[in-house]
Amino acid sequence: MVTIKQVAEYAGVSVATVSRTLNDSGYVGKESRKKVEKAIEDLGYIPNEVARSLYQKTSKMIGLLLPDISNPYFPLLAKGVEDYAQQNGYMVLLGNVEDNSDKEDMYVKFFSQYNISGILSAASGQRKYNDSVPFVLLDRAKEDEIYSISTDDRLGGELAGQAILNAGGKKIIVMAGPQSVSGAKDRLSGILAELNKADADYRIFETDTYQVDKAEETAQNLFQTFQSFDSVIASNDVYALAVMKEAIKKGYRIPEDIQIIGYDDMLFSRLMYPGLTTIAQPAYQLGYKGAKMLVDLIEKNYVENKKVKLKPKLIERDSLR
Amino acid sequence: MVTIKQVAEYAGVSVATVSRTLNDSGYVGKESRKKVEKAIEDLGYIPNEVARSLYQKTSKMIGLLLPDISNPYFPLLAKGVEDYAQQNGYMVLLGNVEDNSDKEDMYVKFFSQYNISGILSAASGQRKYNDSVPFVLLDRAKEDEIYSISTDDRLGGELAGQAILNAGGKKIIVMAGPQSVSGAKDRLSGILAELNKADADYRIFETDTYQVDKAEETAQNLFQTFQSFDSVIASNDVYALAVMKEAIKKGYRIPEDIQIIGYDDMLFSRLMYPGLTTIAQPAYQLGYKGAKMLVDLIEKNYVENKKVKLKPKLIERDSLR
DNA sequence: TTGAAAGCGGTACCAT
DNA sequence: ATGGTACCGCTTTCAA
Numbered sequence: 001m002v003t004i005k006q007v008a009e010y011a012g013v014s015v016a017t018v019s020r021t022l023n024d025s026g027y028v029g030k031e032s033r034k035k036v037e038k039a040i041e042d043l044g045y046i047p048n049e050v051a052r053s054l055y056q057k058t059s060k061m062i063g064l065l066l067p068d069i070s071n072p073y074f075p076l077l078a079k080g081v082e083d084y085a086q087q088n089g090y091m092v093l094l095g096n097v098e099d100n101s102d103k104e105d106m107y108v109k110f111f112s113q114y115n116i117s118g119i120l121s122a123a124s125g126q127r128k129y130n131d132s133v134p135f136v137l138l139d140r141a142k143e144d145e146i147y148s149i150s151t152d153d154r155l156g157g158e159l160a161g162q163a164i165l166n167a168g169g170k171k172i173i174v175m176a177g178p179q180s181v182s183g184a185k186d187r188l189s190g191i192l193a194e195l196n197k198a199d200a201d202y203r204i205f206e207t208d209t210y211q212v213d214k215a216e217e218t219a220q221n222l223f224q225t226f227q228s229f230d231s232v233i234a235s236n237d238v239y240a241l242a243v244m245k246e247a248i249k250k251g252y253r254i255p256e257d258i259q260i261i262g263y264d265d266m267l268f269s270r271l272m273y274p275g276l277t278t279i280a281q282p283a284y285q286l287g288y289k290g291a292k293m294l295v296d297l298i299e300k301n302y303v304e305n306k307k308v309k310l311k312p313k314l315i316e317r318d319s320l321r
Numbered sequence: 322m323v324t325i326k327q328v329a330e331y332a333g334v335s336v337a338t339v340s341r342t343l344n345d346s347g348y349v350g351k352e353s354r355k356k357v358e359k360a361i362e363d364l365g366y367i368p369n370e371v372a373r374s375l376y377q378k379t380s381k382m383i384g385l386l387l388p389d390i391s392n393p394y395f396p397l398l399a400k401g402v403e404d405y406a407q408q409n410g411y412m413v414l415l416g417n418v419e420d421n422s423d424k425e426d427m428y429v430k431f432f433s434q435y436n437i438s439g440i441l442s443a444a445s446g447q448r449k450y451n452d453s454v455p456f457v458l459l460d461r462a463k464e465d466e467i468y469s470i471s472t473d474d475r476l477g478g479e480l481a482g483q484a485i486l487n488a489g490g491k492k493i494i495v496m497a498g499p500q501s502v503s504g505a506k507d508r509l510s511g512i513l514a515e516l517n518k519a520d521a522d523y524r525i526f527e528t529d530t531y532q533v534d535k536a537e538e539t540a541q542n543l544f545q546t547f548q549s550f551d552s553v554i555a556s557n558d559v560y561a562l563a564v565m566k567e568a569i570k571k572g573y574r575i576p577e578d579i580q581i582i583g584y585d586d587m588l589f590s591r592l593m594y595p596g597l598t599t600i601a602q603p604a605y606q607l608g609y610k611g612a613k614m615l616v617d618l619i620e621k622n623y624v625e626n627k628k629v630k631l632k633p634k635l636i637e638r639d640s641l642r
Numbered sequence: 643t644t645g646a647a648a649g650c651g652g653t654a655c656c657a658t
Numbered sequence: 659a660t661g662g663t664a665c666c667g668c669t670t671t672c673a674a
Contacts, residue, residue, distance in 0.1 A: 051667030372651030
């Protein structure tokens with residue numbers, strides 16, 4: 001490993017001069033600069049960020065807290081984050097916290113041990129963050145004074161409700177996601193607002209989790225609980241898929257007998273047959289813009305809004321009449 | 322931020338003693354230890370890993386290079402890595418390299434700047450790694466003397482071939498993934514070995530990418546290229562899904578008219594209708610064991626095999642007769 | 643414009 | 659058993 005000292009010696013200047021050259025700070029004579037640049041080139045010098053970080057008490061790393069990478073929604077988020085970070089010279093430290101607040105604490109501690117410069121969290125986040133480090137909530141909004149970026153789930157709910165109504169839904173099952181998640185709550189209220197406005201006939205089916213491995217069981221449950229219905233508003237695409245499977249298995253045609261709308265717009269939603277009509281969440285955008293917001297905070301740039309909401313969008317395919 | 326010095330003062334001992342207590346190294350008197358522990362407790366001291374890392378020229382961070390997080394296969398890998406890392410006190414630094422070797426180089430450089438202690442890479446990896454840091458190839462094996470952990474794709478291919486044959490495939494389309502990826506090549510040769518042994522009638526359909534957004538187009542292409550066939554061995558589940566969709570759209574019944582087998586076993590493969598019969602890759606295991614291998618390398622534990630291959634497995638569902 | 647030197651927060655060697 | 663201190667690689671102040 002070549003150090004700044006070696007560069008200095010090779011160039012015949014002091015380490016201070018090398019440092020100044022490196023950071024474009026302070027005065028550096030033309031001659032010196034040239035010599036230093038040559039030395040760096042010749043020696044293949046790469047500055048050690050750890051040393052820099054020790055002195056500066058910060059780093060070019062941001063922490064990303066995710067509830068569950070194996071849920072196909074989050075990698076999209078992560079990709080957005082990663083892209084922005086990478087384009088701006090930041091590294092992403094990953095933390096999979098699984099809605100486990102101990103793990104979350106553990107990671108936050110880890111992060112601080114490594115002088116991380118900011119945290120982006122899509123975790124449930126009951127925890128209180130000491131604002132020692134910039135923090136942006138991703139995908140989950142909260143009431144209090146915290147920076148956040150999320151989807152307008154209320155609008156998403158409205159969109160879903162309208163779509164079902166427009167498609168002539170008469171007897172509607174609405175799957176309500178875990179109400180502890182603010183997004184699920186907002187979405188439900190959006191759905192109900194529309195449904196009530198149209199004085200539609202609906203039933204609420206509570207699903208207390210988004211866990212992917214509960215999807216099949218939940219779908220079966222739904223069919224046991226309700227006997228006759230012609231529409232379902234699923235809590236997300238994975239659950240929609242499970243419901244579709246169960247419906248087809250039971251001999252219903254989609255969308256003729258039962259129509260279904262999902263939420264998220266996952267990769268497979270487009271690829272399945274019939275194609276799933278769904279509300280697309282701008283997951284990648286969310287990650288990208290969240291990262292931007294965080295970096296702006298870190299670099300003390302102006303941040304217009306503490307809370308930004310991105311708009312979901314109806315994607316029409318073939319699961320609605 | 323509370324430092325070791327403050328702890329030392331509070332406890333009335335020297336920093337050396339605090340450090341020894343922290344690391345259980347060297348002698349520490351019972352009394353001193355107690356005082357130090359109290360000080361740590363009272364002050365809420367958390368050791369700064371950056372300082373430690375600067376001195377030790379290593380860290381508790383490992384780098385993870387992925388070709389594409391948005392491809393649903395990799396998050397599973399990542400989760401395995403993350404779990405093992407987390408259980409053993411390591412953090413993971415994420416790098417999404419998109420089969421772009423410039424990005425890959427950039428990340429490797431980043432990693433070294435942060436004194437990372439090892440690298441796990443699922444990237445295509447044309448690059449030569451200087452073995453300055455432990456390195457394990459994930460999911461992609463290579464000929465040379467490098468540590469790697471991957472699926473036995475040759476076996477996977479054989480399994481797929483056998484399954485199709487057992488299900489009475491007569492006219493078989495085999496989709497050959499990008500042959501630059503060693504896994505795809507092995508898989509193809511496994512498939513062909515079985516097919517040839519049975520003297521089966523097959524055609525090869527080349528797909529030069531795994532890119533998810535090419536799936537639909539590729540499926541349509543396949544149906545244009547071949548007019549009559551009764552079986553498809555898809556290059557992976559995403560592509561299998563796309564082929565199924567196209568088939569159903571064209572009025573074929575699955576598996577009666579056309580049977581399909583996939584590769585990977587993704588979440589949705591189970592949830593779709595009909596359920597996709599596929600070859601499961603132990604993605605999570607791969608990540609987990611890869612991380613274990615890397616950590617063993619880092620900590621200089623005994624590592625039995627430089628190259629380990631995990632066995633894929635046939636998952637029977639409903640897309641085969 | 644430049645360099646010497648004092649940190650940053652730890653670790654570990656060497657005395658005592 | 660304990661403490662003093664040099665050192666890890668870099669930044670920044672201060673004096674020259």
